[in-house]
Amino acid sequence: MIRDDTEALRTAAALAEEFRPGASGRDARRELPRAELDRLTATGLLAVTVPAAHGGADVSAATLAEVFRLLASADASLAQIPQSHFAYVNVLRQQGSPEQQAFFFAEVLAGRRFGNAQSEAGTKHLQDIRTRLVRGEDGSYLLTGVKHYSTGALFADWIPVLARAEDDLLHVAYVPAEAPGLTVTDDWDGMGQRTTASGTVELADVAVPAAHVVPHHLTFTGPQLHGALAQLLHAAIDAGIAAGALAEAAEFVRTRSRPWFESGYDTAAEDPLLIQRFGELDLRRRAADALLATAARAVDAARADLDDDSAAEASIAVAAAKAYAGSAALEIADALFEVSGTRAALDSLNLHRHWRDARTHTLHDPARWKIQHLGRYVLNGTRPPRHGLL
Secondary structure: OOOOHHHHHHHHHHHHHHHHHHHHHHHHHOOOOHHHHHHHHHOOHHHOOOOHHHOOOOOOHHHHHHHHHHHHHHOHHHHHOOHHHHHHHHHHHHHOOHHHHHHHHHHHHOOOOEOOEOOOOOOOOOOOOOOEEEEOOOOOEEEEEEEOOOOOHHHOOEEEEEEEEOOOOEEEEEEEOOOOOEEEEOOOOOOOOHHHOOOEEEEEEEEEOHHHEEOHHHHHHOOOOHHHHHHHHHHHHHHHHHHHHHHHHHHHHHHOOOOOHHHOOOOHHHOHHHHHHHHHHHHHHHHHHHHHHHHHHHHHHHHHOOOHHHHHHHHHHHHHHHHHHHHHHHHHHHHHHHHHOHHHHOHHHOOOHHHHHHHHHOOOOOHHHHHHHHHHHHHHOOOOOOOOOO
């Protein structure tokens, strides 16, 4: 059990150093990080957002964001796996009944992991959810549909499934991984985040008791932080990728790069042009970290005093952090090769994993729409929408 924010941060920092040495090899071999995820779970880190009233550490958003940034700086795939776990712990926190909270929070404290079965392919758009919950005469449900990009599902004890009931309103059904009719297929073949196992979940008349169904649609009827918290963790992953790529670039230049012959220096690390470029890249990293910290504080402030204004401020701050961190991760991961030289392009070194991870992760949702909402807010005072992606 982790008891407070300080212990959570200390644990995450130690785990990042533990996971870092094997990250490149796991990516290159597409070796799923089961042992590492079990180690992460065993520390109690996945239970740190359980409310204090239920025995959890109830850490701040600022702490949780830094936990994800630290883990992603070591292994972006591994950090991505529990992102949905925390999002669906938060769903229970917002809309779970007292009985649901007591049951599922106890599961999380006992080391059970939540996965994710949310996105669908081939639909009109992201929110065109066609997975259905059909209620039976006894009050239970049958769940049918196909989900893609189901990060965490392969490693989960419970798989939260986003579905529409017969009234077309969104619900989340928490389904045990061994439920009859539920199939998880590891068919993820993305160029980046290779070891997240973000594959397919198929649901064929899966029986779900009413006690395991949460009315997620109610989250969006008033001011909410569901989207802000979920997106904050995505921003933290991008910031972590940026930090990891910059650290590896610096180590490579210090230990392996040759100086350009015109520089007049004996080592590449003394080249003033490289020093200038590293300074520019570090400014980007520091700015990403600063915007992430600012966004996390806005989420914490809104949680303490939630209304339309504080929720809007949190969403806008997170949107800024996510848009900036994504571009910073891409620039730094690309510049790694610019500053390191030809040898860095060797496939055997697998330095391209940072760019592949950044490019893949930043495709979750378009930064251009986040910037649109920033512009509308600052120019016209238009609050961002409550659709859960801001």
